[in-house]
Amino acid sequence: MIGEVGHFALALAFAFSALLAVIPLIGVARSHGGQMAIARPLTYGMFFFTLISFIALVWGFLVNDFSIAYVANNSNTALPAIYRFTAVWGSHEGSFLLWMLVQASWAAALAVFSKRLPLVFAARVLAVMGMIGVGFYLFMLLTSNPFERTIPLIPVDGRDLNPLLQDPGMIIHPPLLYMGYVGMSVAFAFAIAALLGGRLDSAWARWSRPWTIAAWVFLTLGIMVGSWWAYYELGWGGWWFWDPVENASFLPWLAGTALMHSLAVTEKRGTFKSWTVLLAISAFSLSLLGTFLVRSGVLVSVHAFASDPTRGMFLLGFLGVVIAGSLLLYAIRAAKVQSHSRYDLFSREVLLLGNNLLLVTATMVVLVGTLLPLVHQQLGLGNISIGEPFFNEVFMWLTIPFAILLGFGPLTRWKRQKIAELRSSLLLAIALAVGLGFALPWIFADVVSGLAVLGLILAFWIVFTTAAELRLRVASREHKWPALVKLGRSHWGMVLGHLGFAVMIIGIAVVQNYEVERTVRMSAGDTATVGNYQFHFRSMEDRQGPNFTSESATFVISREDGREVDTVVSEKRFYTVARQIQTQTALQVNPFRDLYIALGEELDDGSWAVRIHIKPFVRWIWAGAILMSIGGIFSISDKRYRLRRKNEKRARKQAAAEAL
Known part of the structure; x- marks a missing residue:
């Protein structure tokens, strides 16, 4: 009975997503407030029935209902209860149901916290989330139903969960990673909604930015936990293997990092609009590409789920529709996307653009390095391998200019910056970074490694330029050092994010050269x-x-x-x-x-x-990722977002009182 309840709830969730994809857009076209407002109840319905379906599958595992094929294939009566729960997402069908619960949760959160948005824009955003849901629910119902039955041949016991997954890391890694993966759909929905309305201004970027940072934080933590889990569970002793499935999660992270910084420029300076939209489309498209790679069977990996070509073709078709449709819409609306801001060659805008280009280059390197062996094999040209040496070499050369620009960025002003004003701060930072970079290996290591020295110099360069930026801000305030307390959380988020990256570089440089x-x-x-x-x-x-x-x-x-x-x-x-x-x-x-x-x-x-x-x-690598994530949380909680919500809520209450 529980299997039928879960399957029926999944079908109802699909129905709600289909209605969500259509009715609000009809309301926008007809300027019908009621049809636009129904987007939120439909979103809540989609979430509610997805949650019911997920609970049904969890219950099937907890009571050992081996009449459900998925339970029989991934559980056992001897399996500890905690792993019977995590076995829910231990294989393809159940993990995708978790994916859909996360998708519905993001949509429901949007519905709850989007009341400050204009009704027309909110209706478009939620409708796009509904469209995404339609594709995923269809994928589940047609190719990946977790409630298929074993009746009449119900096994006495199950086949057990994959031993690799019987670990505490299974409890937190997939949910965190999916929150990041699926969270990129929110930035995508904001971008498509803005394109549909022909309004790509700083307001759109301001609305989208907290959601994008939140997704990025989850993805960062998910990748970090996955790295830590593989480090101790697989027995290889490595923290990153450039496995194709690892790359699949790294791709949207790189694009999301670029998007996060580009949104800041669009919000504050009203420029990079086209670039920001393309990054939002790219980040979500890369999330879908990762889903295809993991679940289509084209990859051989300890992380991969399925090898069913039907599933692969469905996901490939969905990926094609999303990319082609969004780029077509962008092409139609591109003429309306204009930026009027001017800035000099040496300015924060240019430095951020430079780092964005480096991040996109890194994304393309990982993408080509991951897909080229697959394409080569499918064309019948034989097997080729692109592994760790290639990626390490390329990323080393990309990290050098990236870290240099990252140090310059916070010190420079918007629009224009005179290099002479920063000369003393930059020279001091360079001297300290080079001095410590050479001194520490010479003092503490038996052999001085050139690559370790280079990594330490880059890390200390970021640390000291960040400290210099804080010192310059304090110097411009009347009360000097107490002014640090008054800096906005968004600013502290940037500081922690950059310091976290520096900590990660130190960890990588030392463990790679002195292990x-x-x-x-x-x-x-x-x-x-x-x-x-x-x-x-x-x-x-x-x-x-x-x-x-x-x-x-x-x-x-x-x-x-x-x-x-x-x-x-x-x-x-x-x-x-x-x-x-x-x-x-x-x-x-x-x-x-x-x-x-x-x-x-x-x-x-x-x-x-x-x-x-x-x-x-080695633990500094994961500590750096945690520090970057804390920086993201600081940015999300910045007072300008909280105060805006309070002011808008107060205005709505006042308007309602006047109406009465």
Whole structure:
């Protein structure tokens, strides 16, 4: 019964999305306020029935309803309850239902918080969200129904969840990533609504910007958690592999970062309008492209979901409709998109445009590097591989000018800036950055790596130019340093975002150039020395888990002088139902390094292959991403957005009182 309830609720959600896509636009065309106003109730209905459908699938997992094929394929009676819940989005059909719940949630949030928007514009935005929903609901109902039945051959037990997904990272990574992916549809909806109305002004950018930043924050955190999860779960010891599915999430992040900065220029200076619209279309289109790559079967990856060509063709068609339709609309309306602002060659506008061009270049590099092997294979030209060395080399050369411009940007004024006014601040920042960049590796490392020095110089350049910008702002205020407290949250968001990027560069530069890795043969009682640490293999024990058996190796980590650091456990798990082996890494961490132990294969003589890493500053990569996300949250909560909502709410109440 629960399967029928979920399926029927999904069909009703599709019906509401179809009505949402049509009725408000008819109301706009007829200037009918009632038909435009119905957009919000339709949005709430779409969200409500999607939520009911999702709850039905969750209930099916919690009660082990193996009459639902999706539950039978991704759960088991021995699976712990928390993983029965996360198994809801553990494979293609359920994960797409989560995707649709996130989509409906963004639309419902728009309906709640868009009351300050003009009715016509809000109706268009919600109608575009309805159109997107129509395509996705059809995709689910026609090709990816999570409520298909196993009747009459109902299995006694399920096949179990993929062992890779039986991890706490599964709880938070997909929801965060989907919030970011799908959130880009909001920026897209604002852009299309503005094009439909022929009104691309600073007001549109101001309305769209908080939603875009929110989606970017979720996407940043989702990618960060995914990197951390893969780091310790897969046992490879890397934090980023340039896997095609990783690239699929990185593409909309790059475009979204460019869009976020372009919206700031459009909002404050009324320029870059065409560029901003194209970035909004591109960010969402790249999200759809990522969905196609992950769910069509064209990629072979540990992250990929499905291999059904029917699904792939549907998604490819939907992607084509979205891109072609939005670009056609843009071409029709392009003549009305004009910018009248003037600015000198050395100004904040030009620097932001330069960084945007670098971000778009990086996006194209990742896109071509990801798709070229697929196209090459489909054309029958054989297999080619574009992997980590290519991406690392290209991104290094793109990061250098990007970081330099990022340091200049906050110091420069809008329209024009005299370089002489910044000479002393820039020279001091350069001197400090170069000095520290060379000094720290020379003091703390055995070997001075040129690439590490370059990364540190770029990171410190961003840090010191950001500090210089704050100092200049304080110097222009009457009360000096207390003036820092009065800076807007949006400004502090920019500061934290830039500092977070600098922290991330430090982490990447150090771990990439000073990581120590060794694979050693060890038996119980053996000791291996790696770097400045000793790793003593104390014992091997057999353990029984809820749905797996485990061979657990206990290691005692000590310093060279014999002082004990910690005792850690690395496991080799065998999942009895799935018949798969999974490595659980052992980690001993502090803010400045990770000690990483992964138990490999058992060798013929009873010893084990053990992979040991010393990874300095690797956690600074994720700390930088968190700091950037906090900066985004600060920007969203800026008082100019909060005060505008309060003023508009007060005006509506006053107008209602006068009407009475």
